[in-house]
Amino acid sequence: YPGAEEFLPARPGPRNLRTAIKTCQGCDLYLDATQAVFGEGPRDAPLVLVGEQPGDVEDRDGRPFTGPAGRVLDRALEDAGLDREQLYLTNAVKHFRFEHRGKRRIHQRPTLRQTTACRPWLSAELDLVEPDGVVLLGALAGQSLLGADYRVGDHRGRIFDLPGSTAWALATVHPSAALRAEDRDAVYAGLVEDLRLAAARLA
Numbered sequence: 001y002p003g004a005e006e007f008l009p010a011r012p013g014p015r016n017l018r019t020a021i022k023t024c025q026g027c028d029l030y031l032d033a034t035q036a037v038f039g040e041g042p043r044d045a046p047l048v049l050v051g052e053q054p055g056d057v058e059d060r061d062g063r064p065f066t067g068p069a070g071r072v073l074d075r076a077l078e079d080a081g082l083d084r085e086q087l088y089l090t091n092a093v094k095h096f097r098f099e100h101r102g103k104r105r106i107h108q109r110p111t112l113r114q115t116t117a118c119r120p121w122l123s124a125e126l127d128l129v130e131p132d133g134v135v136l137l138g139a140l141a142g143q144s145l146l147g148a149d150y151r152v153g154d155h156r157g158r159i160f161d162l163p164g165s166t167a168w169a170l171a172t173v174h175p176s177a178a179l180r181a182e183d184r185d186a187v188y189a190g191l192v193e194d195l196r197l198a199a200a201r202l203a
């Protein structure tokens with residue numbers, strides 16, 4: 001598989017990108033997923049939030065963060081005083097990676113190769129929106145934009161320069177970590193604290 005680069009439109013406006021991603025075969029994930037889930041939000045959003053990949057719900061309805069993790073994120077944004085409608089939400093990888101277990105489709109983490117293959121779409125979104133800041137929700141978003149050695153545990157709450165961009169990047173946990181962790185209340189509180197930091201940097 002060649003990576004997403006050759007599937008990008010010549011003129012990467014929002015409409016062209018949305019159309020072009022439907023044809024992407026940059027890695028093997030297009031084979032089993034229902035559809036590519038592109039980011040959404042205003043083009044002049046001051047903040048871009050980058051998750052991992054669409055989940056089961058997002059794969060079916062075609063929009064980012066509409067399932068259980070999205071509900072956690074919505075609540076955390078509200079608690080941090082941020083308005084989802086004013087932000088641009090997207091993912092590091094645009095197709096859902098899963099394995100079948102009976103009738104259920106169980107989320108699988110995308111590989112580094114798949115993440116790298118998909119990065120041109122994310123880069124195109126960042127070039128389009130030119131946000132002041134980017135919130136990295138979880139390890140995969142960080143690895144996509146800051147390199148394979150990125151670990152959330154080491155970096156949570158820290159601000160980085162985003163290579164090739166004037167935006168800052170804030171490291172935080174993925175909202176789904178607040179669903180499954182034994183210490184989910186502490187994880188959630190950390191997420192809200194980090195989102196507040198992002199909000200404060202915009203103010």
Ligand code: URA
Nearest residue numbers: 051052053055064065
């Ligand atoms: N998890 C993500 O990282 N992104 C989504 O869009 C949904 C769940």
Ligand code: SF4
Nearest residue numbers: 024026027030095118
């Ligand atoms: Fe293309 Fe990304 Fe889907 Fe792979 S995951 S096929 S690179 S859009």
